[in-house]
Amino acid sequence: MKTIANLSLVTAIVVLIGCKPSESKNENTKSSEPTGKQYLVASEPDDSTPVGEARKGAKDGDAVTLVGHIGGSTKPFVEGIAAFTIVDPKVAYCPPEEGCPTPWDYCCTQNEVKENIATVKIVNERGKTVSEDARQLLGVKELSLVVVQGTAKRDEQGNLSVMAQKVYVKQ
Amino acid sequence: MLLPWEYGVRNLARRPLRTMLTLAALSTVILLVFVVVGFIRGLEKSLSISGDRDVVLVYSVNSEENIENSAIAARTPALLAASVEGTQQRFGVTHVSPEMYLGTRVNTDENNGGLGLVRGVTTGAPLVRRSVKLIDGKWPSSGEVIVGQLAAAKLGYDKQDLAIGKQVVFENKTWEIVGQFAAGGAACESEIWCNLADLQTATKRQDLTVVALLLEPGSSTAEIELFCKERTDLELRALGETDYYQSLQQHYKPVRILAWLVVLLVSGAGVFAGLNMMYGAVAGRVREIATLQAIGYRRRAILLSIVQEGVLLAAAASLIAGAIALVLMNGLAIRFTMGAFTLRIDSVAVLFGCGIGLLLGVLGALPPAIKALRAKVAVSLKAV
Structure with missing residues (x-):
């Protein structure tokens, strides 16, 4: 009977270890050494405009300098190309102590995001979007605060995109 | 010894x-x-096996992973076809499938109350859903449906109840079964397909649930994803069909x-x-x-x-x-x-x-x- 008890104990331990939940991915995806240093600037550009203000004032073709946090949805980066969305820093995201696994989706302030979001495309000298993931290209991650310099692209629906050639990663 | x-x-x-x-x-x-x-x-x-590597699903960003909760504008397929490159085109036909997908009670003469999955489709669907094969009967026209091989199992009905020539009732409308399809065991094999416009009329809805696009060989989902990000007013998201079913695996x-x-x-x-x-x-x-x-x-x-x-x-x-x-x-x-x-x-x-x-x-x-x-x-x- 002792053997049976031992066997039961071992089985119980295996079950308990097997059922232990994996640690929650509460951290942002890690950024690595940037591969596109030609797109990065060392000092912060002057007169950067928050995204919300730019959406109100910028016209199609204007040269703009926008500041914002990378985010706005669960997956703010476009896989495989250097494009992502940024949100005005005035819009609050879930603080870390709340334990939200994806604070960059602004789940609690989605209504504010609509008027404070812009799409950033990193373009090369020929104006084509760089075909490399922005996380590798710029060494950024979700919620990184970035300043982007480029040309605004507006449409009739009020959406704002920026063809950026220079990026300053603030934090 | x-x-x-x-x-x-x-x-x-x-x-x-x-x-x-x-x-x-x-x-x-x-x-x-x-x-x-x-x-x-x-x-x-x-x-x-449910996902096709070359198919991208475009649906509402608010529905997260639950496509059946998605509602997108009816003009989305035309916008996508006009704005996005990389979608398969043959003989002047763009391979785009606008669809309405819902779970609803499906009744037959013999059975009542089974919860079925109904997909309203156009003739674009077979161009995109390449695993689907019509194994018996014909493509549905107005007031008609085709049923997947596992639809009866999903409803908890006998297979004979969904035979060709029988009738089913859903969304307060009677539909005649005119065909059966197989999809190699994929998830859509448990669905009932009908004409999209008919389903929109029956449900009194003008919107769509999802738009499925078939990519050209060598194309990626990136351009469609970028379109969805840029058109924030449409509140769309794009996801590869294989990624969608992988997320269900996690679910x-x-x-x-x-x-x-x-x-x-x-x-x-x-x-x-x-x-x-x-x-x-x-x-x-x-x-x-x-x-x-x-x-x-x-x-x-x-x-x-x-x-x-x-x-x-x-x-x-x-x-x-x-x-x-x-x-x-x-x-x-x-x-x-x-x-x-x-x-x-x-x-x-x-x-x-x-x-x-x-x-x-x-x-x-x-x-x-x-x-x-x-x-x-x-x-x-x-x-x-």
Whole structure:
């Protein structure tokens, strides 16, 4: 009977270890050494405009300098190309102590995001979007605060995109 | 020196009733293992083959992973076709499929209340859903539907209730079944397809649930994703169909973990059945085992012979359970939230079932054998 008890104990331990939940991915995806240093600037550009203000004032073709946090949805980066969305820093995201696994989706302030979001495309000298993931290209991650310099692209629906050639990663 | 092979075999026949009962118990346990592993394999297979690598789904960003909750503007397919490059085009036709997808009560003349999955489609659907094959009947026109091979299983109805020529009622409208389709076991095989415009009229909706696009060879989802990001006013998101079903795999992970836990618990019950039988068998043979030691057989040889008995019995039970599972259980349709799938008693299920079966034989025989061999020979010889 002792053997049976031992066997039961071992089985119980295996079950308990097997059922232990994996640690929650509460951290942002890690950024690595940037591969596109030609797109990065060392000092912060002057007169950067928050995204919300730019959406109100910028016209199609204007040269703009926008500041914002990378985010706005669960997956703010476009896989495989250097494009992502940024949100005005005035819009609050879930603080870390709340334990939200994806604070960059602004789940609690989605209504504010609509008027404070812009799409950033990193373009090369020929104006084509760089075909490399922005996380590798710029060494950024979700919620990184970035300043982007480029040309605004507006449409009739009020959406704002920026063809950026220079990026300053603030934090 | 080892004990003869026949010794172990004959020992099983010495107590036929006990042997048969243990065989029945072990067969039941192993059959349960086959069923649960077949369930897991069927679910995994259904999800893994459901996605097409070249298909991108565009749906509402607010619906997260639940496409059935999505509602997007009816002009989305035209906007996508006009704005995004990389979508497959042949003979001037862009391979885009606007669809409305919903779960609703589907009634027949014989049955009521079954929850079915209905997809309103256009003739663009077969261009994008390349795994779908019309196996009988014709493509539906107004007021008609075609049913997937597993639709009856999803509804919990008899297959005959969804035969061609029969009628189904959903969304307060009667529809005639005019065809049957197969999709190689993919999730859409449990759906009912009808004309998109008809379904929009029946549901009094103008919107769509999802737009599926077939990419050109070499294209990626990036451009469509970028379009969705830039057009924030449309509140769209794009996801590769394989990624979508992979996310469902994650969604059903707790179910799979639970199923493996059931395998473990059922196997545990099997070990105890084996232990019970072998303890009984060995307890009545204490003197015999001591005599074998006295005439020169090593403990290891006797242990091996007892384990041989257990493994023989478990192997026979594995064969019986395997045969039943392959003949009666394989391909059995199972209802599930996402639709229906079939139990798959494939090579992995057979390996697991038979492996666990043999393990039950070894684990069930070892403790009683060790216990019997620990006793002193002189004492055991005098045992009553």
